Amino acid sequence: MRTFFCLLLALCSLVRLARAQAAMDLMPMPSSVEQEMGFLTIDPSFSVSVSGAKDVRIQHAVARFLDHLRHQTGITLLQMEVSRSPVATLAIHADHASKEFPQLGEDESYTLEISDSGAKLSAPNTLGVLHGLQTFLQLVQNTADGFAVPAVTIHDQPRFPWRGLMIDVCRHFMPVAVIKRNLDGMEAVKLNVFHWHLSDNQGFRVESKVFPKLQELGSDGLFYTQAEIREVIEYAAERGIRVVPEFDMPGHSTSWFVGYPYLASAPGPYQIERRWGVFDPAMDPTQDRTYKFLDEFIGEMAHLFPDAYFHIGGDEVNGKQWDANARIHVFMKLHKLENNTELQAYFNKRVQPIVSRHGKIMMGWDEILNPDLPKNIVIQSWRGQESLAEAALQGYSGLLSSGYYLDLNQPAVQHYEVDPMSGQASELAPEDAKRILGGEACIWSEYVSAENIDSRIWPRTAAIAERLWSPQELIDADSMYRRLDATSRRLELLGLTHNAIYADMLRRIAGSDNIAPLRTVADVVEPVKGYARESLAATEPTSLTPLNRLVDAARPESMPAEHFTKLVDDYLAGNGTPDSEAEIKSLLTQWRDCPVDLQDLADKSSLLQEVMPVASDLSALGIAGLQALDYLDKSEPAPDEWRTTQLARIEQAETPGPAQVQIMVATPVQKLVEATSVAAPASPAAQ
C-alpha cells in the first residue's frame, strides 16, 4: 500500500515537474519519487565517495558511472579516484557487499537523495548501489544553467526478483561483444537475469572439454570458449546480473548428435540443422548411456556456471523418433509409459536428480511441469498466465515469457500491457502468488543476426523491464513511450547500436550514401508480425540466408507511422493545425514520389529490387491520401466509385508480399478516404 501511495505521489510530482522543467525520463520508474526544489550542478569538480562495505564491484561501477556521466555531458571529470571520505558530490554507502555472484532474492533496494548541495546513495548491499547509479544517470539533464540533476528523494525496489532477457545464440551466433553490450543495456534498465540459450538444433555454442565434439562438430566454429563464458559471467556479475544457461533437451538437440549420434533415438549420422522449425531428432530417454553423458556434461557446466539455476529447455519434442523406434516402444510398455508425454516426464525425472546432485535447481519450459518433480523446479511459461497460475497452485515457481517474445515484432505497448499477475494469476492467494518470480523477454534468432539484434531487443525491452520492476499500477502508455524514447537515446550512448545500424543497413541496401528515398519507405514499414515471415518466404529460409534486406533493417515498431496516424486522427477530429495538415501533405507527397526517387538506385542494387513493389504500394497510399485531402479541403463528398477503388487499393497495399514487410500507414490513409463520404471535416485549412 505504501508503494501505491508513493507511486501516486510520484505521478503527481511528475505532473508538476513537467510544467517546471524537462521531465524526468526515468525508466523503469522507481516505486517512490518525491521531487523537491532546486538542482545539483554537474561540473568538473564532481566527485564520488564510497563508505561502508568494501566491494571492488562498487569501485568498478563508479568508474563506469563516471565514464558514462562524462559521455552524457561532455564534461571533463577530474576526480577519477573514488575517495572514502564522505565529502563528495555523490556519497555512496552500502551496508554490505552483495554475494560473489548475484543470487535470486537478494535485496536490490536503494535510496537516492539529491539536494542542491550534494547527493546520497545508500543501499543494503552492492546491488542497490548499481541500480541507484543508473537512476542518477537517468536524472541528468541539460538545463539553461548547464548540466544538472533535480533535487529528489527516491526510494526504490523491484516488484519481481527475476527480471530476465533470454538471447538465443544458436540460430544465429552472437559474439561476446554483442552479449556484453546487451548486458550494459540490461544494467541500464535494471534487468537482473541473462538467460543464455546455448544449444539448439542449429548450433551448440559452448566449449565442452569433456565432450569436445559438441562444439567441434556442432557449431561451425561459432562457439564460446570456457574462458569467454567466465568473462561474460564476470561482466554480468559486475552489473548485478545472473547468468542462467540453457541446454535444450531432449528435443531441439540435433547439434549434439553431429558429434555424439549415440545420444539420439535414431542412428544418424546427423548434420547441423540449417532450417527453422520443430524437428524429429531427440535424445534417447531409454538408454543409461544418455544419462551417463548428461551427468558428466551437466557436471562440467554446473562448475562453469555459478548460478543456482540450470535450464534444461524441454520444449517442443515432436516424438517422431520415439514413435519410429521399436526398442523405445518395448521400454515404454515395460515402464508403463502411456505416451510420449509420459516418456518425456520419465526423462525429466531422471535428469532432475542429476541437476540437483550437481548443486543446481532445474528449470524448463512449460512442458516439464509434472507433479512427480520436486517443488523447487522453476517453470518458464511460453504459454501464458494460465499455465503459470496452474503451476503456482501446484506449488511450483514460475516465470512469464508469453507476451514477451521480442522476435514477434509487436509494439512496445503490447508487451507493456502483459502483467505476470494478470488473468488467472491475479486470483492466486498471496502464498501462491509469491511463486510467480517475474518474467523474461526472449529474443529467438531465426531472423536476428549479430548485426541487427540490438534493434530487435531495444528499446522495447525497456518497457518489459519497467513492467517487471515498477509498481503494477503504472500503465500509462503515453508516459511509457515518452520515457522509452529518452531511454533509447541513452542506450545508444552506452554502445548499443539499435539506432545506428538502421542507417548503416539502409546504406548497404541502397548501395549509396543517398538513403533518403529508401528511408521514406523504410520509416513506415515494419517486419511482418508473429510467424508470418515463414509463410511469405519465396524459398525456405535457412541459417545461411542473408539478413540484409529491408525487412531486416525495418524497425519492429515504426514511430514515424505512429506519428502520421496521430496527425490524421487529430486532423479528422478537427484538432489539426495548418502546420499539421501541411505535414500530412508533405508526407503523402513523399510517398507518392518514392518509386521515381528509388528507380535509379534500384537498377544498381539487387537488394532494392524487392523494395520497389512496396514503394509502389506506398505510392498508391500517397496518391489516395492526397486526393482524399483535396475532397476534404473542398468540403465535397467524393464519388462512391472513387472511394471503392481507393479502398481496394489500400487493402492491397496493406497486404504484405514477398518483401515480408507491413506498411503501417494504410489505416490512417484509409480513414482519410473513408472521411470523404461526408462533406467537410473540421479542417483548419477548410475553415
Place this chain on the structure above:
Amino acid sequence: MRTFFCLLLALCSLVRLARAQAAMDLMPMPSSVEQEMGFLTIDPSFSVSVSGAKDVRIQHAVARFLDHLRHQTGITLLQMEVSRSPVATLAIHADHASKEFPQLGEDESYTLEISDSGAKLSAPNTLGVLHGLQTFLQLVQNTADGFAVPAVTIHDQPRFPWRGLMIDVCRHFMPVAVIKRNLDGMEAVKLNVFHWHLSDNQGFRVESKVFPKLQELGSDGLFYTQAEIREVIEYAAERGIRVVPEFDMPGHSTSWFVGYPYLASAPGPYQIERRWGVFDPAMDPTQDRTYKFLDEFIGEMAHLFPDAYFHIGGDEVNGKQWDANARIHVFMKLHKLENNTELQAYFNKRVQPIVSRHGKIMMGWDEILNPDLPKNIVIQSWRGQESLAEAALQGYSGLLSSGYYLDLNQPAVQHYEVDPMSGQASELAPEDAKRILGGEACIWSEYVSAENIDSRIWPRTAAIAERLWSPQELIDADSMYRRLDATSRRLELLGLTHNAIYADMLRRIAGSDNIAPLRTVADVVEPVKGYARESLAATEPTSLTPLNRLVDAARPESMPAEHFTKLVDDYLAGNGTPDSEAEIKSLLTQWRDCPVDLQDLADKSSLLQEVMPVASDLSALGIAGLQALDYLDKSEPAPDEWRTTQLARIEQAETPGPAQVQIMVATPVQKLVEATSVAAPASPAAQ
C-alpha cells in the same frame, strides 16, 4: 616510369568503368589498376585459402577480413576456416613472413588478380597480404546481381615507406579503445606508422616501473599500463603498423617534473599544466643526473617499444628557465655554448648516444637538426619542405608533417595538395631525395577529446594516406572527394565514430532528440581554422574546459556548405536547373527560419545559448540570399544601397564570434548578392 604508365592506364580504366558500372572507390589508389570484364560474386560459399609462408598474422587478418566482408554485405560466410588448399574463392600466397614487428623499408607490395571465377592475392611477405585484403574490401560492390567484386588486375606498392599518424594523448587522454579503432582506420588506408605522443606538459601517459612517480603524479591517473602498451603494439603489428613512441624533451615536459622536480632547470614544485601553449619548464641539460635519469628511463622504454626509432620531441623550448638560472649560465660559458639553441644542441648530443646505446635511432622535430649529430637520425618537419630539403642535403632523413596538422581544421584538399617532394624538395638529386621517407598526419589534442577525435582524424587522413601511398601524379580533387566519401562510410563500418558522434553531440547540445533545427546550423559551420580558437575564447581554455559545444561537434569540413557553394556557382554560371534553384531556395529558407526553430530549445539548454547569435547570422544570410534570388528572378538589378547593406551584414556573419565557428556559406550568398548589380543571370527560372 612504369608506375606512371600504369597510373594512366588506371585512370583510363576508371573512366571506362564509371560508364559501365559503379566506380571503384579505391583509396589510396593503387599504383596500377587494370579493369577487365566481369565480376566475382560474393555468396555464402566464399572461401579463402593461404599458401606459402606460415604466419599467424595472415590467419588473423583473414578472420578480420571475413568479419568485415560479412559486415559489408550482410551475407553469412560459412567458411570460417582458412584452408591451405588452393581451391578457394580467394587464394592468398605470401612468399615469406614479414618481420616480427614491422620495420621501415620492408617490401609492402602485392598483386591482386580477380576474375569471374576467383581471386588471387600474392605478395612477397605478410605486409603485402594485409594491404591487398584491404584493397579487396574496397572493391566490394552492391550490383544488380548481388554483391560482387569487379574483375581487375592490381599491382601495388607504396610511394613512401613512412606513412604515419601522430596522436597526442597528453593534452587529452585517449583510452586504448580509441587508439585501437584508429589503428583499424590506419590499416584500412594503408598507413604504417602510429606515432604516439606520450608525454607533454599536460600529462605523462605511460607507466614507468623505474620511475613510477612519472605516471602516479603526472597523469591524473590517465595513463597506459605497460601491459596496455604491449597490447597496442601487438594490435598494430597485426595490422602492419609500427609504433614509434615520443617522449618530448627537454621542453614540453612539466608533467615529468611533478614527480621528479630535480630534472627541471628551476626548483619547483610543479603541477600538471592545465593550460595550452609553450611554457617555461625545461630539463636541466647541465646536470649529469638528468642524463642518468634519461639513460634509465630510455632503457626501460626502449625495451617496451620494439620499433627501431625513438622520438625525443625537442620542439618549442622557450629557454626562460635556462635564462633565469645562474648555474646554467656558468655552465654555458664553460662549455662555450653561445645561446640556448646551442645548449639544446648540447642536450641532444648527450641524449643521442643514450638512445643509440639502447639500440634505437633517435628522431625529433625540426629543432634537433644539428650537423654534430650522426646522419642516421630522422627529422620530422613541422616547418615545411624547405627545412626537410635542407636536412636531406646535409645527409639527414626526414618526414613531412607541415601541412598535415589535422587540428587546424583545414579541408581535405589542402592536405592532399601538400606533397613531401614539392618545393625545394623537388629539386633534390635522387640520392638526396630518397632521404625523404614520407610524412605523418598529426592530431594535437588541445580541442580534441576521446569523444570527437575520430571526427578530427577521419575521413581527412585518408586523403593524406593517399598522398603518401599513391603515385605523385594523382591530383584530381573531385575524384579524391568522391572516393573519400565512400572511404568515410567504410571507416564507420569498421567501428570509427566520426559520423555517429556528430548526431550524438548535437542531441546533447539540443537536450532533445529533435536536432533538425540545430543541424541546420551545424551542417554549414566549421570550427575556426588554425589557432584562431585561442584568440576567440572568452576565458582561457584549459584541459578541464568541456569539449561539448557546437564548435566541438561541427565537422572540420562542411560538405553541405561545399554542396551549396557549387549549386550557387552553377546557378550563376547559367548551369542551374529548376531543381537546383529550388534547392538553393529551400536551404536559404531553412537558414532564414532557424532562429525561430531553435528558440524553444535554447531556453532549456545552456549549450544552445551561444548558438543563437550564429543562427541569427545564418538567418541574415538566408534573408540576403532570398532577396537576391528575387532580384535575379525578376531580371532587375538591385538598388546599390540594398547591396551595400547586405554585403556589410554578410561580412559580419562571416566573422567568427565567441562560438568559435565559421559560417561556410557566406561566400556563395555574397556572390548571389553581388550578381544583383547587373540584370539577369542565365537562370533557368528566369529564362
